[in-house]
Each structure stands twice: as C-alpha cells, then as structure tokens.
Amino acid sequence: MEEAVASCLALLRTTTDRDWDEVGAGRLEWSCRYTAEHIADDLISYAGQLAGRAQHTYLPFELTLDDGTDNSGVLDVIEAMGTLLAAAVRATPREVRAFHPFPFRSANREGFAAMGIAEVLLHTHDIAEGLGLEYQPAPELPEFVLGRIFPHIRPAADHWRTLLWATGRGELPGRAPVTDWRWNNNLVHTTDRLTLQGITPGAAGNLVSGGDGGFEWIEGGPYMGTRESATFLLKAYASGVHRPEFGVFALVRREDGRAVGGMGFHGVPDEEGRAEIGYDLVEGARGQGYATEALRALAQWALARDDVRTVFATVERDNLASQAVVTRAGFRKVSEDGEEFAYELTR
Structure with a gap:
C-alpha cells in the first residue's frame, strides 16, 4: 500500500501548480482534482470498513476536505489515508471479513489491500493521462492486484497493461476492449x-x-x-x-x-x-x-x-x-x- 501511494505522490507532486479542476482525468467524466480526492476517500473508506468490522453496508461517513485546500493538501491527505489503510490491514486478523458489495458481499484484509492499491494505481493513471504525464508503477503492484481481485482475468506478460485493459483503460493484442468490469473478491x-x-x-x-x-x-x-x-x-x-x-x-x-x-x-x-x-x-x-x-x-x-x-x-x-x-x-x-x-x- 505504501509503495502504491508513494508512486502516486512522486508523480503528482510535480504538477501541484496546475489547475486540476479544469482538466479531465483520462477517460473518466471527473476532473483531476475530484479524482485525487476520490482516491483519498476510497482509502479511508476501506480502512473504516476493516477497522469497524462493517458487515452489512458501508459505514455512514465520507471524507470532506476544508475549503481552500490546495493540490498539495489533497496529496497530503492521500498519504495519510494510505497510511491508515495500511495500518488497518496490518492490525486486522486474517479471519476477519468486512462488507464490500462485489461480488460476494465481503472481503478480507488482503482483498481490501488489493482494492486500495487498485484505486491508487488506476486513478493515478487517470490523472496522469489527463495531465499528459507518463505513469508506470512497480510491476509487482498490478501483479498483486490481478492475483487477488481479478482471478477471472488471464494475465499477460505485462501486468500493468493487463490491469489497464481489464478496467477499460487500455488495449491488449488479441483481446476485445473492456466496457464493463468489476473486481472479484474471494468467495x-x-x-x-x-x-x-x-x-x-x-x-x-x-x-x-x-x-x-x-x-x-x-x-x-x-x-x-x-x-x-x-x-x-x-x-x-x-x-x-x-x-x-x-x-x-x-x-x-x-x-x-x-x-x-x-x-x-x-x-x-x-x-x-x-x-x-x-x-x-x-x-x-x-x-x-x-x-x-x-x-x-x-x-x-x-x-x-x-x-x-x-x-x-x-x-x-x-x-x-x-x-x-x-x-x-x-x-x-x-x-x-x-x-x-x-x-x-x-x-
């Protein structure tokens, strides 16, 4: 988790002087700014699910940033929320499962870790695409995600390209484009x-x-x-x-x-x-x-x-x-x- 967040911050901190509100995040309908805030919100949401042992629905809270928070502040929040999720994963016993809807309505600590890493990698890619930047995470990160929450996807030699394709963000030779997808926690x-x-x-x-x-x-x-x-x-x-x-x-x-x-x-x-x-x-x-x-x-x-x-x-x-x-x-x-x-x- 920390490695995924660190790769996100290393790239996006080079662009904090730009107006993220006015730039779309890749193929999403969101702005780069909203997408960055969404990363932070996902991370604390997953941490809350694990720490609170939620069993039937999401815990009723969301992350709200103070008015006037600049891009650097958003990245600081992403860093903090990533640290909280990593701590929750480490502190949660292996047998504990908490609510997540896809597809069997629960996930263990490894599943939440994989979902959190996926959120960071994919949305950093979206922001980078919108800002015209190149983003390439360490190969073991998408490999971890694919092997835990995309068990139905045949991996290609390049795990990062496979993950992008599997989530509708890229192409793979010989495979049809993906237009509808979701990850798959274990049953x-x-x-x-x-x-x-x-x-x-x-x-x-x-x-x-x-x-x-x-x-x-x-x-x-x-x-x-x-x-x-x-x-x-x-x-x-x-x-x-x-x-x-x-x-x-x-x-x-x-x-x-x-x-x-x-x-x-x-x-x-x-x-x-x-x-x-x-x-x-x-x-x-x-x-x-x-x-x-x-x-x-x-x-x-x-x-x-x-x-x-x-x-x-x-x-x-x-x-x-x-x-x-x-x-x-x-x-x-x-x-x-x-x-x-x-x-x-x-x-």
Whole structure:
C-alpha cells in the first residue's frame, strides 16, 4: 500500500501548480482534482470498513476536505489515508471479513489491500493521462492486484497493461476492449465448524512454491493434494478459464482460524451440468467429520445453481475413509472403473 501511494505522490507532486479542476482525468467524466480526492476517500473508506468490522453496508461517513485546500493538501491527505489503510490491514486478523458489495458481499484484509492499491494505481493513471504525464508503477503492484481481485482475468506478460485493459483503460493484442468490469473478491462458505475460503491465484502461487498460501495450518499442512490443486488453479488462471466460485477452498476451523485441508472443483460444470469435486485433509484433522461437513455444504451450494445438476467425485478403491465421507454427505456410488469408484449427488 505504501509503495502504491508513494508512486502516486512522486508523480503528482510535480504538477501541484496546475489547475486540476479544469482538466479531465483520462477517460473518466471527473476532473483531476475530484479524482485525487476520490482516491483519498476510497482509502479511508476501506480502512473504516476493516477497522469497524462493517458487515452489512458501508459505514455512514465520507471524507470532506476544508475549503481552500490546495493540490498539495489533497496529496497530503492521500498519504495519510494510505497510511491508515495500511495500518488497518496490518492490525486486522486474517479471519476477519468486512462488507464490500462485489461480488460476494465481503472481503478480507488482503482483498481490501488489493482494492486500495487498485484505486491508487488506476486513478493515478487517470490523472496522469489527463495531465499528459507518463505513469508506470512497480510491476509487482498490478501483479498483486490481478492475483487477488481479478482471478477471472488471464494475465499477460505485462501486468500493468493487463490491469489497464481489464478496467477499460487500455488495449491488449488479441483481446476485445473492456466496457464493463468489476473486481472479484474471494468467495467464502460457512458451516457450523468451518469456513471454506476461496484460494486466490496469488495464494495458489505461494502454495505451489512451498508456502502456506496466507493461511495458518495445523501441523503437517498443507497436505500434498492442496498444493496439487493449487497447481491446477494456476494453470486455469494462466489460461483465462479459472472461475473462482468453482475453484479451490481452504477448510479453516472457526474455533481457532487454522486451516485443516482443501476442497474444490476440477473446473466449471460441463454442458450436462456435471461438476467434479475433490478434497484432502491434513492427517491431524482426519476422523473428525470436517471433510463430510465441508463436502455437504459445497455440494449443496453447487446444486442450488442453475448450471449444476450433478456433483460427482472419484475415490480410490482402497480409500475406505474417503468412501465413507462421500456416503455420509449423501453421494451414491454409480460405477466402478479399475481402481476407482465414482459417486454422484444429484439435484
């Protein structure tokens, strides 16, 4: 966050002697001055959502600058509001989610950080375009944004150009112009004892490289199957076919915020409305009903959609524990093929 704000200030402080009110901000219908104030307002709004743990709507406040505040003063406010958002992100526990409407009505601290960085980068670009300036943020900033809140966008080699294209601000070879867009925070399902937290491409990349994906795991986690699923997620993301609601979820215990396993789909439903699901648990969490609880919730969510008619899973013949899980979740065995059994749950 601080790096994004610093890049904004470094550029715009070279133009504070110009009349920002009389210059339009790039392709927006706003002036450069209004857009700069909007950056500050977004940053404090996100900080407020996190700090206030807002759950159902935006907190009822907005930022108002004193009459006579000059351009330099606006930039000072952006700097302060960016610092407040960064502090709120650091102080917020990982499990906390606060209200944001797009698209699943909540975001965690990483989501708010990504949205705040996006606001700074994109609107600095808008102002720079209006003032005839060149703006190029550090490449890791748009990469972070894309990997957290644009999981449905196939990244190009240049992450900054990808982000500009994805938000209707530029072109990419071979891709149609974007006229309507919104970012996409991760989906979370809740059960009695668990939260199923959607793993973003950014988190998947960390898991594949041997990290924890941003989750606090019980001893022995994450299990190999979760890392393999993260690999498939990254491949789908790189190909532009990843759909986060049909991605991979970390199974996190509500009592202590520790991850115990992973569960997810093998892709979007096929033309017949069939979606395949898979899962694994860290050894220390097995035998406690977590997989059954999560599988039942995720399958029921899928079958409530218009595009899913059947959820199925394949289980190895000698994996009696997993066979018991799918059976307890309501699946029925429909076929045997070599060393695997196939189970289905229909609408």
